[in-house]
Amino acid sequence: MDQTSFAERYGPWALIAGGSEGIGASFARALASRGLHVALLARNAEPLEATAASIRAAADVEVRTAAIDLTSPTLVADLEPLVEGIEIGLLVYNAGATHGARPLLDQPVEHALNLVALNCRGPVLLTHRFAPAMVTRGRGGIILMTSMSAACGSAYVAAYSATKAFDLVLAESLWIELGQSGVDVLAVVAGLTDTPAMRRSGLVMEGAGFVAMDPGDVVDEALAALPGGGPMLVVGEQNREMARAFWPQDRGEIVELMTGGAAGLYELPALPRPT
Amino acid sequence: MDQTSFAERYGPWALIAGGSEGIGASFARALASRGLHVALLARNAEPLEATAASIRAAADVEVRTAAIDLTSPTLVADLEPLVEGIEIGLLVYNAGATHGARPLLDQPVEHALNLVALNCRGPVLLTHRFAPAMVTRGRGGIILMTSMSAACGSAYVAAYSATKAFDLVLAESLWIELGQSGVDVLAVVAGLTDTPAMRRSGLVMEGAGFVAMDPGDVVDEALAALPGGGPMLVVGEQNREMARAFWPQDRGEIVELMTGGAAGLYELPALPRPT
Numbered sequence: 059m060d061q062t063s064f065a066e067r068y069g070p071w072a073l074i075a076g077g078s079e080g081i082g083a084s085f086a087r088a089l090a091s092r093g094l095h096v097a098l099l100a101r102n103a104e105p106l107e108a109t110a111a112s113i114r115a116a117a118d119v120e121v122r123t124a125a126i127d128l129t130s131p132t133l134v135a136d137l138e139p140l141v142e143g144i145e146i147g148l149l150v151y152n153a154g155a156t157h158g159a160r161p162l163l164d165q166p167v168e169h170a171l172n173l174v175a176l177n178c179r180g181p182v183l184l185t186h187r188f189a190p191a192m193v194t195r196g197r198g199g200i201i202l203m204t205s206m207s208a209a210c211g212s213a214y215v216a217a218y219s220a221t222k223a224f225d226l227v228l229a230e231s232l233w234i235e236l237g238q239s240g241v242d243v244l245a246v247v248a249g250l251t252d253t254p255a256m257r258r259s260g261l262v263m264e265g266a267g268f269v270a271m272d273p274g275d276v277v278d279e280a281l282a283a284l285p286g287g288g289p290m291l292v293v294g295e296q297n298r299e300m301a302r303a304f305w306p307q308d309r310g311e312i313v314e315l316m317t318g319g320a321a322g323l324y325e326l327p328a329l330p331r332p333t
Numbered sequence: 334m335d336q337t338s339f340a341e342r343y344g345p346w347a348l349i350a351g352g353s354e355g356i357g358a359s360f361a362r363a364l365a366s367r368g369l370h371v372a373l374l375a376r377n378a379e380p381l382e383a384t385a386a387s388i389r390a391a392a393d394v395e396v397r398t399a400a401i402d403l404t405s406p407t408l409v410a411d412l413e414p415l416v417e418g419i420e421i422g423l424l425v426y427n428a429g430a431t432h433g434a435r436p437l438l439d440q441p442v443e444h445a446l447n448l449v450a451l452n453c454r455g456p457v458l459l460t461h462r463f464a465p466a467m468v469t470r471g472r473g474g475i476i477l478m479t480s481m482s483a484a485c486g487s488a489y490v491a492a493y494s495a496t497k498a499f500d501l502v503l504a505e506s507l508w509i510e511l512g513q514s515g516v517d518v519l520a521v522v523a524g525l526t527d528t529p530a531m532r533r534s535g536l537v538m539e540g541a542g543f544v545a546m547d548p549g550d551v552v553d554e555a556l557a558a559l560p561g562g563g564p565m566l567v568v569g570e571q572n573r574e575m576a577r578a579f580w581p582q583d584r585g586e587i588v589e590l591m592t593g594g595a596a597g598l599y600e601l602p603a604l605p606r607p608t
Contacts (some may be wrong), residue, residue: 074582211505212591230486316487
């Protein structure tokens with residue numbers, strides 16, 4: 059898809075939740091280079107403003123920012139000033155991976171509840187806030203970042219894995235529901251990626267024989283796949299190899315199959331996979 | 334496992350969240366018949382008391398009840414009177430499936446947030462509340478009810494499916510974390526089951542060619558599998574056949590594999606699958 063077509067389909071503005079650094083900042087830069095204005099929100103103002111400044115210097119687009127915590131009880135109200143008067147054609151939900159790694163019971167319960175707010179409540183709220191206008195326009199996109207951790211449980215990252223499984227399945231459902239209206243939804247399954255948040259989480263980047271991906275490569279693959287490539291994209295060849303064992307079926311096919319089942323049980327129309 | 338061994342391993346009390354009817358009530362009856370005292374909580378007092386009365390009439394065990402909404406912001410405090418002075422050896426989390434079936438955007442966002450509270454926040458809170466004492470005792474069990482809907486997204490049940498994926502993965506993580514201390518954790522994947530909640534949800538029980546399972550059969554399979562059968566049990570032969578396509582790998586093996594990966598990345602001990 060050339061730059062003009064991309065901007066017409068997903069512009070004029072992209073909203074990037076978790077847009078200050080790592081994969082989110084890479085999304086912002088890549089989208090700006092494709093001619094989209096970008097509205098960035100993240101918890102900490104300083105890296106957010108640095109990213110915004112570098113985008114303003116590199117691309118002739120507008121950049122807005124707001125220091126907002128995605129776990130805020132008033133999240134939707136908090137971000138209204140950021141999006142006032144602009145049309146969001148693309149929503150990227152890329153929450154930080156500052157989860158650390160400890161057994162669930164060794165952490166205060168607030169740690170797990172915070173991940174539920176960040177990775178479950180947040181995507182639901184932002185989808186509900188921004189998808190209806192996309193459906194009305196008959197175009198737009200939603201990218202929910204998820205993880206190889208979504209494939210199954212794992213010690214040390216119980217709550218994180220569970221919330222990422224939530225994101226994967228939520229995005230797949232939205233892919234078929236919103237796809238009927240021309241809105242593209244993509245679950246992006248990232249593996250080990252070399253981001254500031256991952257490093258802060260105490261992770262040994264060279265551990266366990268994985269090769270960490272560059273955030274820019276994750277974003278390039280994601281944006282290439284967004285038009286027509288959903289519901290699930292596993293980024294990186296190493297991850298795809300592992301993912302073929304976890305998720306051997308074509309995800310679009312089984313989402314369509316499950317939708318047919320739900321339609322039958324509730325006497326609702328079966329929906330075709332989006333084209 | 335004979336009745337005495339079962340009660341010694343998972344008694345003296347079972348706490349059943351969502352214990353008034355359907356699968357939860359079947360759990361309560363089955364556990365009482367195995368000699369466990371049962372503490373039942375559910376939102377509506379009337380069916381809860383009816384179930385409690387029938388158990389008291391049928392089995393020589395103590396039965397406690399509390400009308401509590403699992404989505405309550407003060408859930409843990411709400412249930413303290415119910416569990417005061419008793420030892421919970423088994424936690425069954427069986428939230429109602431009164432989700433209906435409509436596209437996500439056609440429902441108020443509160444509907445999806447309520448499912449997040451019910452199926453994500455609730456299991457996290459109750460696990461954190463009751464698992465530590467089980468770990469200290471070196472015995473006990475946790476059953477989280479999940480669904481075939483956890484396998485992938487589906488139109489009409491977006492939030493429900495996502496929360497059930499959360500429950501599956503959460504239980505799997507807890508299976509390996511708590512299993513090290515002799516606590517058995519099991520994700521029970523139910524397919525179509527003939528329960529009052531499912532009928533209330535507007536579902537056509539004969540739709541889509543599925544044969545609904547009896548709640549009692551679901552419970553019999555779950556309790557038979559609890560000792561050593563985790564992390565995931567798909568109940569019913571029809572469901573198992575479908576599940577083999579969705580989840581072709583041995584779940585315990587991949588949970589162990591992912592745990593090894595997390596251990597490597599965070600320089601933590603790898604954990605063996607519980608025996």
